[in-house]
Amino acid sequence: MTNNKPFKTFRQQMKILRNRGLTVESNDKRALEEHGYYSIINGYKQLFLQKDSTGKPVEPEKYIPNATFKEIKSLYDFDRELRQILYTPLMEYESNLGSEISYRFSEKYPEEHSYLAMDNFSRNSSDVVSVVQTISNLSNKIKQNAKENNAIKHYINKHGHVPLWVLVNFLTFGDLNYLYQNCEEDIKATIAKDFMTKHKRYYNLPSYPIHVKSIESINTLVNFFRNSVAHGEITYRKTINRGITFSYIKQDLSINQYPLPNSSQCGVFELVASLKLVLNKKQYTTLKKNIQSLFSKYQDKFHSVSFTAILNDMHFPENYNNIL
Secondary structure, three states: OOOOOOOOOHHHHHHHHHHOOOEOOHHHHHHHHHHOHHHHHHHHOHHHEOEOOOOOEOOOOOEOOOOEHHHHHHHHHHHHHHHHHHHHHHHHHHHHHHHHHHHHHHHHOOOOOHHHOHHHOOOOHHHHHHHHHHHHHHHHHHHHHOOOOOHHHHHHHHHOOOOHHHHHHHOOHHHHHHHHHOOOHHHHHHHHHHHHHHHHHHHOOOOOOOOHHHHHHHHHHHHHHHHHHHOOOOOOOOOEOOOOOHHHHHHHHOOOOOOOOOOOOEOHHHHHHHHOOOOOHHHHHHHHHHHHHHHHHHOOOOOOOOHHHHHHHOOOOOOHHHHO
């Protein structure tokens, strides 16, 4: 069988890029050796390719005038640092949400293994399948970890049951998100009120509600980007257009003057802005400063394209500092 993607040496890869109009210097070979052609070029070339009138890359592939390999590598490095910056606040919210769910659910249903009873979740007929899947998942988490030397095994052996506030530490954010979605509306409302109370305290603001739909949308956003960050996926231009109601978040943040780039999509900017509602002030201030430092570090590393084009892909408006 003929191989239509035959092996090519690093020097052959560099020659291909030069033939397509990209400036490649001899010392760029080291980046290809360390990170690979696919990770750098295939992942981050899009912004530097010539486009036709419909916005699609021309064929055969050609780079815009003055585009360099070092610029593409800079975008690769930028995105890698962005993922590192986002990781800690996403983990902080994951921990916070798990604590909130376990506390409020256990407060209402203090019985042992109450989280395995269907009657303690949403009663909507449309949620039945989802509730069953959530309960099954929680049960499986216990089974999977019961033989390991951990807190679940300890509680089973010593107390005969596993409290929810222990179990949540073994759940992924996706698990937490589905657990939250299937909670009864009064528990969701109480959790939203808890975040409102903390937000008011952090920022010395007058009391106003945080919508349940805002928390639901934040959970969807965080779950989406949490997976991207964890798996090293291209993050800076990632967008999501399902399960998000950013209008409620805008209202809760009092940023209704911010025009959405696309009303059906949310990107990195919407994620960062949303986290202000659910992180403490110190965590959010650190996130904001790290983002600003990242931009300052890389804004002069691009010449064939403007740094504004990168910010546009991230949905960051010109006045993002005022909004954040």
